[in-house]
Amino acid sequence: MTTGQPHVVIIGGGFAGLWAVRGLASAKLRITLVDRGNHHLFQPLLYQVATAGLSAPDIAAPLRHILRAQRNVEVRMATVTGIDADTKRITLDDGSALDFDTLLLASGATHAYFGNDHWAxxxxxxxxxxxxxxxxxxxxxxxxxxxxxxxxxxxxxxxxxxxxxxxxxxxxxxxxxxxxxxxxxxxxxxxxxxxxxxxxxxxxxxxxxxxxxxxxxxxxxxxxxxxxxxxxxxxxxxxxxxxxxxxxxxxxxxxxxxxxxGVAASPLGALLGAPLDRAGRVQVQPDLSVPGHPDIFVAGDLASLTQANGKPVPGVAPAAKQMGGLVARNIRARLSGGKTSAFAYKDYxxxxxxxxxxxxxxxxxxxxxxxxxxxxxxxxxxxxxxxxxxxxxxxxxxxxxxxxxxxxxxxxxxxxxxx
Amino acid sequence: MTTGQPHVVIIGGGFAGLWAVRGLASAKLRITLVDRGNHHLFQPLLYQVATAGLSAPDIAAPLRHILRAQRNVEVRMATVTGIDADTKRITLDDGSALDFDTLLLASGATHAYFGNDHWAxxxxxxxxxxxxxxxxxxxxxxxxxxxxxxxxxxxxxxxxxxxxxxxxxxxxxxxxxxxxxxxxxxxxxxxxxxxxxxxxxxxxxxxxxxxxxxxxxxxxxxxxxxxxxxxxxxxxxxxxxxxxxxxxxxxxxxxxxxxxxGVAASPLGALLGAPLDRAGRVQVQPDLSVPGHPDIFVAGDLASLTQANGKPVPGVAPAAKQMGGLVARNIRARLSGGKTSAFAYKDYxxxxxxxxxxxxxxxxxxxxxxxxxxxxxxxxxxxxxxxxxxxxxxxxxxxxxxxxxxxxxxxxxxxxxxx
CATH class of the missing domain: 3.50.50.100 (FAD/NAD(P)-binding domain)
Known part of the structure; x- marks a missing residue:
């Protein structure tokens, strides 16, 4: 990995994060993918693990293994404890920090008990x-x-x-x-x-x-x-x-x-200082960047975006993958001095x-x-x-x-x- | 299940316990199999789960499922907290108790740190x-x-x-x-x-x-x-x-x-009041019963027995299965007024x-x-x-x-x- 290259940090190895990493496979930059776990999870089948139909490893794969051949990416298993959008730095729970040129925050959603946290x-x-x-x-x-x-x-x-x-x-x-x-x-x-x-x-x-x-x-x-x-x-x-x-x-x-x-957005969204919607999701620009921070993108369940047709993008796996893909294309576009494109959800x-x-x-x-x-x-x-x-x-x-x-x-x- | 029939309690659903239950399939008695977990474990492949080669459910099967067709057995998931050999009663962690006519204790072994428990x-x-x-x-x-x-x-x-x-x-x-x-x-x-x-x-x-x-x-x-x-x-x-x-x-x-x-015998062995060997295993009679308690048997890793040829029975799966089988035959023999047989390990x-x-x-x-x-x-x-x-x-x-x-x-x- 060459240190002179721009550094892209991607937080979250779910559908949005992983598809963004893959979309940057041949780009001349170095990528750090940070996730709390060591695996990508195929969330649509999670209920099968809960109901004893499948084993945990059946629906998960180690991120390192998925990305072993993509030499421009380093996988880091750690929890993000802070994001400073102005100095462009994130801090991790092991005490270390990462400086980024571009950030993609794709840390997804968690449960929400609508103010009744004692129900958890x-x-x-x-x-x-x-x-x-x-x-x-x-x-x-x-x-x-x-x-x-x-x-x-x-x-x-x-x-x-x-x-x-x-x-x-x-x-x-x-x-x-x-x-x-x-x-x-x-x-x-x-x-x-x-x-x-x-x-x-x-x-x-x-x-x-x-x-x-x-x-x-x-x-x-x-x-x-x-x-x-x-x-x-x-x-x-x-x-x-x-x-x-x-x-x-x-x-x-x-x-x-x-x-x-109910789901609520990952609490990391609030660290960006960007406007949030009622569910705590980050209200992104049409190109999925954060208002005022063109080098910070949000994708997947954490992003809140209303399309040109007035419909909100749904919090589903295909939307997350498409968002991840677009962020990769937009980062590439910036790298070559071009313009970013707006997200349009293709509903299959x-x-x-x-x-x-x-x-x-x-x-x-x-x-x-x-x-x-x-x-x-x-x-x-x-x-x-x-x-x-x-x-x-x-x-x-x-x-x-x-x-x-x-x-x-x-x-x-x-x-x-x-x- | 008829209540008038003799009640056999078997503690432990490992090789010894499960093979004993199966050996009593058509016997006219009621059996309660008590285990801390809900599954029989194929222990010889446990290291494969630890080293990420297999999933936990690959080497385990629910005891209830294995025994669903054997109508004379009831499976109970509970931890044994006490055994009274004289009144013939065991107590469970949920506060209930079971009276037995015959008991098989097959609760196996655990780790031993040879007096250095802080190493655990x-x-x-x-x-x-x-x-x-x-x-x-x-x-x-x-x-x-x-x-x-x-x-x-x-x-x-x-x-x-x-x-x-x-x-x-x-x-x-x-x-x-x-x-x-x-x-x-x-x-x-x-x-x-x-x-x-x-x-x-x-x-x-x-x-x-x-x-x-x-x-x-x-x-x-x-x-x-x-x-x-x-x-x-x-x-x-x-x-x-x-x-x-x-x-x-x-x-x-x-x-x-x-x-x-190192392995040490399950602490339940000490509750029988029978002589123990250095590793805490119960020194059983040749027919696997406990000295002074002909209706209490011990089998598997918890049993300590030296064969007629002077060799101790090893703590391996085939020995546990053979012991479980013999206990079943000895219980049947007693039931029909016959004599019990001595254990002879067949080493394959x-x-x-x-x-x-x-x-x-x-x-x-x-x-x-x-x-x-x-x-x-x-x-x-x-x-x-x-x-x-x-x-x-x-x-x-x-x-x-x-x-x-x-x-x-x-x-x-x-x-x-x-x-």
């Missing part, structure tokens, strides 16, 4: 692999506790699973959990019938999958109900504690509540899986649901998984899960309170 | 899946820290890996770690050359794999050295702390020390893997090492893995690892101090 303890969310393994442990342990319970009310509370939030993650979790209760755990318990478990999807708004057209939302709801999920719409959760949750006027005893309701459609043989697909003019949509979803997701080996292992797991109704990763890990 | 913090051992994931994290993080280090001495300490103990686990870990440093991580770092990492196997005794004939020990040592492992024999480790370890008169700076030197041979294409096999009259031994080891281990799916996934992982030199599970999990 009782209703964990799903953003990282560690979250997924914690959730897996919580879900599997609930059935163990129910089996051991002698008090019928306690048993019922262990068998009540509430998922708060009717977006894609909530829908996926609810549908899969219903399958686990009804099929996967069949015959394995002696004191309880896992099929008696109640899986409830709670959404404050009037429909699930609000980003989809209304007819697909309705179809998704019907498919969820067919899988055994109880869908509660139009009532917000008012309180969550160790014993259950408050839904409207009723307190529902439940030992397992999962949070899939929207798809969400619901459970076994159930999904919805919205390709604009074409919409479909059910078995065909599920196959479409499967092919797309396996195709986009990074790395040949992962694809093969994931396919093998799914093939096995499909025919056996089993889930490969039903192993409780981690030292809990009672272990 | 700096030199973790490898007995459970959680241990393996902790160790994986520690090993992978060491390379990350070395890459970020600016002080050459600090960098060297991060790249020094010491494995204490030259038994099968130590040899496997050392050989695999050398392969990771030399091949897997090639090209992935920019400031360090992982191949410069020093992997040292420290054994206090005069040779590695002391349970094998001397010529195979010598061959194992040569194979380890060929893989790049520095084998230090005949010198005990005197101290281990956060900065390194004391070997004879020299203090060696090393940030990663792994403990593979001993094998240990060392690393890529390197292993030693001792079948008594036939001994061999190298590539052929490695293939023999591979076929045996995949064959004995529980569950069709696991075998397929493990084979696929190995096939991929073999051709690519890659390791599928190189994902750092868990929230460490600096995450």
């Amino acid at each position: 303890e009782h209703a964990p969310g799903l953003k990282t692999l560690d979250d997924a393994l914690d959730l897996r442990r919580k879900l599997l342990l609930a059935f163990e506790r129910a089996e051991a319970a002698t008090d019928p009310a306690e048993r019922e509370a262990w068998l009540h699973f509430a998922i708060v939030g009717g977006g894609p993650t909530g829908v996926e979790l609810a549908g899969t959990l219903a399958e686990i209760a009804r099929h996967t755990l069949k015959d394995e318990f002696r004191n309880i019938d896992p099929a008696q478990a109640r899986v409830r999807l709670v959404e404050a708004g009037p429909r699930v999958l609000a980003a989809f057209p209304e007819d697909l939302s309705a179809k998704a709801k019907r498919q969820l109900e067919k899988l055994g999920v109880d869908v509660a719409l139009g009532t917000p959760v008012k309180e969550i504690n160790a014993d259950g949750y408050q839904l409207g006027d009723a307190f529902v005893p439940a030992k397992t509540v999962v949070w899939a309701a 459609g929207n798809l969400a899986t619901i459970g076994r043989m159930a999904a919805v697909v919205d390709l604009g003019k074409i919409r479909f649901s059910g078995v065909l949509a599920w196959w479409f979803w499967l092919v797309m997701h396996v195709f986009f998984l990074i790395g040949f080996r992962n694809r093969l292992v994931v396919l093998l797991n799914w093939w096995w899960a499909y025919w056996s109704y089993q889930r490969a990763a039903r192993i409780i890990l981690g030292r809990g309170e009672r272990r | 913090e700096h030199a973790p051992g490898l007995k459970t899946l959680d241990d393996a994931l902790d160790l994986r994290r520690k090993l992978l993080l060491a390379f990350e820290r070395a890459e970020a280090a600016t002080d050459p001495a600090e960098r060297e300490a991060w790249l020094h890996f010491a494995i204490v103990g030259g038994g099968p686990t130590g040899v496997e870990l050392a050989g695999t770690l050398a392969e990771i440093a030399r091949h897997t991580l090639k090209d992935e770092f920019r400031n360090i050359d992982p191949a410069q990492a020093r992997v040292r196997l420290v054994e206090a005794g005069p040779r590695v794999l002391a349970a094998f004939p001397e010529d195979l020990s010598a061959k194992a040592k040569r194979q380890l050295e060929k893989l790049g492992v520095d084998v230090a024999l005949g010198t005990p480790v005197k101290e281990i702390n956060a900065d390194g370890y004391q070997l004879g008169d020299a203090f060696v700076p090393a940030k990663t020390v792994v403990w593979a030197a 041979g001993n094998l240990a893997t060392i690393g890529r294409m390197a292993a030693v096999v001792d079948l008594g009259k036939i001994r061999f090492s190298g590539v052929l031994a490695w293939w023999f080891w591979l076929v045996m281990h995949v064959f004995f893995l529980i569950g069709f799916r696991n075998r397929l996934v493990v084979l696929l992982n190995w096939w991929w690892a073999y051709w690519s030199y890659q390791r599928a599970a190189r994902i750092i999990l868990g929230r460490g101090e600096r995450r």
Whole structure:
């Protein structure tokens, strides 16, 4: 690496950050990619790790390995503790600092409890692999506790699973959990019938999958109900504690509540001194740079941008990849003295899986649901998984899960309170 | 389950416990299998999880799932807190108790630091899946820290890996770690050359794999050295702390020390009031029952037994399975008013893997090492893995690892101090 070359620092190895790094593969500059973890995560399949269908390494690949052949990039596993936009310097948790000529901040989003941070303890969310393994442990342990319970009310509370939030993650979790209760755990318990478990999807708004057209939302709801999920719409959760949750006027005893309701932008966005939107996302210029700081870009879930057509760019993986790609092109353009271009989101459609043989697909003019949509979803997701080996292992797991109704990763890990 | 039937409680779902449960499949009694975890672990491949070759679920299967069709057994996930041999009652950490007619204690072994318990913090051992994931994290993080280090001495300490103990686990870990440093991580770092990492196997005794004939020990040592492992024999480790370890008169700076030197029996053995050997194992009668308590059996790594030929039964998986099988037969014999039989260990041979294409096999009259031994080891281990799916996934992982030199599970999990 030549030290005289411009230094690009990219924070975050998610879709936006990684696609930007790749887009700069042959550029004459040195790149440092900083991430808290050592891996790129294929987040769309994270719910499968939480529900014991896949192992953590199946949907993640070490950033170093992905980028080993790209000699202009150095990968650094560290947490960013400060960003100084004026002196162009970031500080890391190991006490060191990095000076940059250009910065791309792509540190994504985290859970938001809308001011109820004390809910976090009782209703964990799903953003990282560690979250997924914690959730897996919580879900599997609930059935163990129910089996051991002698008090019928306690048993019922262990068998009540509430998922708060009717977006894609909530829908996926609810549908899969219903399958686990009804099929996967069949015959394995002696004191309880896992099929008696109640899986409830709670959404404050009037429909699930609000980003989809209304007819697909309705179809998704019907498919969820067919899988055994109880869908509660139009009532917000008012309180969550160790014993259950408050839904409207009723307190529902439940030992397992999962949070899939809200995301907030990464707190690093606030360090730039740029204007933020209500969710804490950085309001970027059309070329994805930060107002007043043409050498600082923001991309992915942390960027807030309304397109020329008046529509906001959605917080989905394809948008993050496209943003990362554009930032790379804009950095190259600057390098050769050219002008930057504005971001235009190319929407190829929207798809969400619901459970076994159930999904919805919205390709604009074409919409479909059910078995065909599920196959479409499967092919797309396996195709986009990074790395040949992962694809093969994931396919093998799914093939096995499909025919056996089993889930490969039903192993409780981690030292809990009672272990 | 009929309550009038005799109640057999089996503590531990390892090889001994699980084989005993299976041996009682059609017996007219009710069985409760108690385990701290929810899974049976194929311990011989645990080092592969620690060295990122396999995922945790690849080598484990839920006990409930394995035993779902055996209707006379109830699986209970709980930790045993007390055993009263006279009143025939065990107590569990959830406050409940189980009365038994017959007990099999098969809770295995744990690490032993020979009176130096403060070493545990700096030199973790490898007995459970959680241990393996902790160790994986520690090993992978060491390379990350070395890459970020600016002080050459600090960098060297991060790249020094010491494995204490030259038994099968130590040899496997050392050989695999050398392969990771030399091949897997090639090209992935920019400031360090992982191949410069020093992997040292420290054994206090005069040779590695002391349970094998001397010529195979010598061959194992040569194979380890060929893989790049520095084998230090005949010198005990005197101290281990956060900065390194004391070997004879020299203090060696090393940030990663792994403990593979000693096992101690599960502390539950002491609760029986029976005579223990030096390692804390229960000295059982020839029929594996406890002296003075004909209805209490001990099997697996927790049992200490010298055979008629004067040789002790070794603490290996085949012995545990055979013991579990015999306990089942002895319980059946009692049930029908018959006599119990004495345990006779059937030794089919001993094998240990060392690393890529390197292993030693001792079948008594036939001994061999190298590539052929490695293939023999591979076929045996995949064959004995529980569950069709696991075998397929493990084979696929190995096939991929073999051709690519890659390791599928190189994902750092868990929230460490600096995450």
